[in-house]
Amino acid sequence: MAKAPGSIRDSICGYLQTIGGEGSIEEISRAVVAQMGATSPSSIRSYLNNNVGKSFERVGRGRYRLKANSHDFTLLPAKLDLGPVVIVGKAKLYEADCFEWLASEPVSSIHACVTDPPYGLLEYTEEEQEKLRKGRGGVWRIPPSFDGAKRAPLPRFTVLDENDRLKLHAFFKRFGILLNRVLVPGGNVVVASNPLLSHIVASAMSEGGLEVRGQIIRLVMTMRGGDRPKNAHLEFPDVSVMPRSMFEPWVVLRRPLEGRVQDSLRYHKTGGFRRISDEKPFRDVIASQKTPKREREIAPHPSVKPQSFLRQVVRAALPMGQGTVLDPFAGSGSTLAAANAVGYRSVGIESDPKYVKVAKSAIEQLGSLQEIDPI
Ligand SMILES: C[S@@+](CC[C@H](N)C(=O)[O-])C[C@H]1O[C@@H](n2cnc3c(N)ncnc32)[C@H](O)[C@@H]1O
Numbered sequence: 001m002a003k004a005p006g007s008i009r010d011s012i013c014g015y016l017q018t019i020g021g022e023g024s025i026e027e028i029s030r031a032v033v034a035q036m037g038a039t040s041p042s043s044i045r046s047y048l049n050n051n052v053g054k055s056f057e058r059v060g061r062g063r064y065r066l067k068a069n070s071h072d073f074t075l076l077p078a079k080l081d082l083g084p085v086v087i088v089g090k091a092k093l094y095e096a097d098c099f100e101w102l103a104s105e106p107v108s109s110i111h112a113c114v115t116d117p118p119y120g121l122l123e124y125t126e127e128e129q130e131k132l133r134k135g136r137g138g139v140w141r142i143p144p145s146f147d148g149a150k151r152a153p154l155p156r157f158t159v160l161d162e163n164d165r166l167k168l169h170a171f172f173k174r175f176g177i178l179l180n181r182v183l184v185p186g187g188n189v190v191v192a193s194n195p196l197l198s199h200i201v202a203s204a205m206s207e208g209g210l211e212v213r214g215q216i217i218r219l220v221m222t223m224r225g226g227d228r229p230k231n232a233h234l235e236f237p238d239v240s241v242m243p244r245s246m247f248e249p250w251v252v253l254r255r256p257l258e259g260r261v262q263d264s265l266r267y268h269k270t271g272g273f274r275r276i277s278d279e280k281p282f283r284d285v286i287a288s289q290k291t292p293k294r295e296r297e298i299a300p301h302p303s304v305k306p307q308s309f310l311r312q313v314v315r316a317a318l319p320m321g322q323g324t325v326l327d328p329f330a331g332s333g334s335t336l337a338a339a340n341a342v343g344y345r346s347v348g349i350e351s352d353p354k355y356v357k358v359a360k361s362a363i364e365q366l367g368s369l370q371e372i373d374p375i
Contacts, residue, residue: 008047011035013055013066018177019103022065027107027181034180034209085356088363090345091336095356098328098349102178110182110347111270111323114314114335116192116305117175119168124352132302160197168197169204175328176208176253182326183255186270188317190216191251192305194224198249210253218248218309220288250313252284265319272319282316295369299332299362301355307372310338318344333359337366 015031016023023031029044048056048064056064082101086093094101118124131138160168179189189210193201202212226244229236257264257271264271273282291306314325314335321344327335330348332355339346340363350356 089340093348108184110326112188112317113326172204176205180209184268185258186264189253213252216250218288269322273316298365301332314338315342333363340367
């Protein structure tokens with residue numbers, strides 16, 4: 001089908017702008033096809049060649065970037081000059097912005113991604129973190145105590161309006177594009193989400209070029225939902241505004257395969273999920289629980305996830321147990337700890353130095369826990 005005039009140009013520029021750096025013809029073509037459907041490689045190549053010096057610079061054989069003055073954006077260095085901040089076992093944690101890190105990493109260098117991103121867009125900003133630490137105001141709230149137990153702070157999702165949702169979509173689309181770049185074909189992506197927003201994550205990341213493969217349901221009772229109508233609970237005692245949430249969805253995607261599953265397994269060590277045992281395939285419903293107190297004490301982060309769940313997901317994410325698992329929103333390093341526990345190589349990125357400090361000791365301690373309170 002004929003493409004709208006200018007659509008190939010917009011798609012190429014959009015991709016190069018998102019990665020903020022340079023891309024090869026193959027990467028650019030992949031991004032254009034992911035966005036626009038089948039597009040002839042020759043039209044992409046000729047558009048790039050005809051516009052060298054105008055919109056693009058050629059920075060090596062078959063490699064292009066936007067001209068610095070052609071758009072209002074900041075070019076990233078070709079390679080961020082970062083040393084590993086923390087190395088524990090087979091895990092490396094960098095203190096960086098993961099979007100910058102992803103844009104400057106070599107392509108096809110990561111075999112799976114397991115991560116728990118920020119959702120409110122706001123909740124991990126310096127300002128909101130300061131309010132959380134002071135225990136006053138902002139998007140963090142302490143749920144009412146229940147059965148006498150003190151609750152940990154939770155961010156309010158209801159503060160997201162339509163505009164925030166659009167921003168969230170843009171955030172996850174950009175994340176999908178950048179992740180797609182560094183993953184090897186067939187690489188799995190598992191992203192923590194919530195029932196109100198998982199559809200946005202799935203659609204935005206698939207617009208970024210990843211393929212949606214379903215969801216993993218973490219069976220955990222959260223304190224969300226189930227409440228009677230605010231200020232009218234006596235009048236409507238039999239009504240809950242929303243169902244009490246009993247699960248946390250983790251969106252499953254992958255970089256599309258090149259060839260058959262068996263080819264991907266042979267050449268890239270990706271293309272499936274590692275089985276639990278001969279008899280048991282990995283399953284998409286996992287009985288879980290709140291993160292145990294012991295783990296929250298080792299890793300004081302408001303969103304720390306339990307080792308019992310993470311170890312199962314991380315283990316399954318590399319079908320042959322070979323390769324590197326990435327967590328670009330590493331927080332306290334719980335995914336890296338889980339990777340160490342199952343013997344995998346891992347890389348984490350965390351932008352907040354306070355959480356990098358937490359992770360320094362938490363990766364070791366969480367990773368070496370023997371009794372992880374499985375359900
Ligand atoms: C929901 S938390 C993840 C917590 C993690 N699951 C754990 O068990 O500790 C998200 C983390 O992403 C970090 N973050 C937010 N934006 C980031 C970015 N652009 N690059 C890297 N880290 C970021 C936040 O500081 C926060 O620690």
